[in-house]
Amino acid sequence: MTTQEVANRLVTLCREGKNMEAMKELYDTNITSLEMAGAPNPEVKGIEAVTEKSNQWYAMVDEFHGSEISEPIVAGNHFTCTMKMDVTFKDANRVQMEEVAVYTVNNGKITQEQFFYELPPQS
Amino acid sequence: MTTQEVANRLVTLCREGKNMEAMKELYDTNITSLEMAGAPNPEVKGIEAVTEKSNQWYAMVDEFHGSEISEPIVAGNHFTCTMKMDVTFKDANRVQMEEVAVYTVNNGKITQEQFFYELPPQS
Numbered sequence: 001m002t003t004q005e006v007a008n009r010l011v012t013l014c015r016e017g018k019n020m021e022a023m024k025e026l027y028d029t030n031i032t033s034l035e036m037a038g039a040p041n042p043e044v045k046g047i048e049a050v051t052e053k054s055n056q057w058y059a060m061v062d063e064f065h066g067s068e069i070s071e072p073i074v075a076g077n078h079f080t081c082t083m084k085m086d087v088t089f090k091d092a093n094r095v096q097m098e099e100v101a102v103y104t105v106n107n108g109k110i111t112q113e114q115f116f117y118e119l120p121p122q123s
Numbered sequence: 124m125t126t127q128e129v130a131n132r133l134v135t136l137c138r139e140g141k142n143m144e145a146m147k148e149l150y151d152t153n154i155t156s157l158e159m160a161g162a163p164n165p166e167v168k169g170i171e172a173v174t175e176k177s178n179q180w181y182a183m184v185d186e187f188h189g190s191e192i193s194e195p196i197v198a199g200n201h202f203t204c205t206m207k208m209d210v211t212f213k214d215a216n217r218v219q220m221e222e223v224a225v226y227t228v229n230n231g232k233i234t235q236e237q238f239f240y241e242l243p244p245q246s
Contacts, residue, residue: 075205075221078239082198098198116201
């Protein structure tokens with residue numbers, strides 16, 4: 001698949017809430033997942049650890065109220081999109097999250113994901 | 124300025140070829156500029172050093188044949204766009220460059236830029 005095709009497929013699956021299926025289908029075994037410096041798990045490597053990180057996140061969610069994923073834009077072997085989510089966590093906090101996501105594609109598989117968002121102020 | 128306003132202004136100036144003016148107007152004094160790991164100058168800090176990095180790059184260019192900058196997409200205090208350039212360098216190499224750019228905005232100024240592109244194969 002080209003970078004554009006991988007981008008379209010990722011966005012389609014994520015819009016259907018099939019994020020875990022997207023990882024299984026599109027992520028390389030040696031995927032690197034990067035969060036903001038200062039966030040938990042700022043760098044996780046390997047499909048098993050990255051899947052586990054996502055599972056842990058979903059386990060904290062009580063209810064999804066909605067999400068919005070932009071059309072992807074592509075340059076070379078990278079693509080980017082924005083992701084917005086309205087979520088209530090099990091601790092009863094309702095949060096509107098928004099982030100820029102950047103994906104690296106090699107040989108038709110996503111080899112890196114990196115997320116950019118505002119960190120909560122230091123307490 | 125909001126993140127969306129900073130994004131629109133950056134894209135407008137860059138489409139007019141006014142990249143250096145964009146830096147002067149929109150970049151924070153403590154800007155951090157991140158390239159791909161393995162590229163020259165992977166991390167440069169401060170407006171003077173970042174301006175100098177750009178000046179050095181422009182000094183290598185013989186001719187711009189065209190450029191294409193996507194509409195920016197915004198999430199929280201970040202925005203992203205793609206940038207494509209067709210350039211002949213003074214060493215006579217003509218190159219079609221394309222990259223994803225991600226910008227962080229704080230208090231109406233760009234405090235970080237990060238670029239994602241394909242590195243040439245290791246020789």
